[in-house]
Amino acid sequence: QVQLVESGGGLVQAGDSLRLSCAASRPIFSRVTMGWFRQPPGNEREFVAAISWIDGSTYYSGSVKGRFTISEDNAKNTLFLQMNTLKPEDTAVYYCAVSELNFPRRRQDFDSWGQGTQVTVSS
Numbered sequence: 001q002v003q004l005v006e007s008g009g010g011l012v013q014a015g016d017s018l019r020l021s022c023a024a025s026r027p028i029f030s031r032v033t034m035g036w037f038r039q040p041p042g043n044e045r046e047f048v049a050a051i052s053w054i055d056g057s058t059y060y061s062g063s064v065k066g067r068f069t070i071s072e073d074n075a076k077n078t079l080f081l082q083m084n085t086l087k088p089e090d091t092a093v094y095y096c097a098v099s100e101l102n103f104p105r106r107r108q109d110f111d112s113w114g115q116g117t118q119v120t121v122s123s
Contacts, residue, residue, distance in 0.1 A: 002026055002112050004096050009117030016086050016121070022079040022096030022114055028053050033099040034079045035110060036070060038092035038119075045095070047105045049081065059103065064090075086121045093118050 003025035012018055020036070028034065035050030049060045049070040058070050069082040079096050094117050097110035104110060 002028065002098060004098070004112055004114035006094060006096050006114040006117040009094060009119045011120045011122065012086055014087055014121055014123050017082070017084045018086065018119060020081040020083065020094055020096075020117060020119075022081075024077040024079075024098075027077055028074075028098060032102055033104055033110075034072065035097055035099065035104070036079075036081045037095045037097060037107065037110075038090075039095070039116075040089070040092040043092075045107050047107070048094070050099075050104065051079070052102070059105075083119070086119075088121045088123045091119060091121050 004022055006022050008020040033050050033052055036048040037045050038048050039045040047061050048064055051058045051070045051072055067085045071080045096114045098112045099110040101109050
């Protein structure tokens with residue numbers, strides 16, 4: 001099973017930007033999609049964005065579309081999430097994950113998960 005390690009979280013002010021990274025322990029061969037989820041305090045883990053490892057197509061949740069950008073460096077087995085114009089409601093633990101499915105959005109459709117990185121946005 002591939003190991004995932006997130007980094008780049010921190011404490012920022014509303015309107016600031018952050019870039020999260022997710023490093024995979026080995027090349028993503030059979031996996032089709034990599035994605036980002038987040039879990040706000042006291043809430044369920046929710047889908048944020050995902051990217052196809054095959055053709056690079058991306059899709060986002062409505063709450064982050066236009067502010068967040070998911071990208072990947074296939075050669076370095078690394079996933080990124082550029083987060084701009086951050087809001088206090090973006091405060092959460094952010095997780096990356098991989099899936100063997102095309103365009104999954106549900107938590108149960110992803111199998112390997114990282115340990116998460118905390119993002120805190122103050123108002």
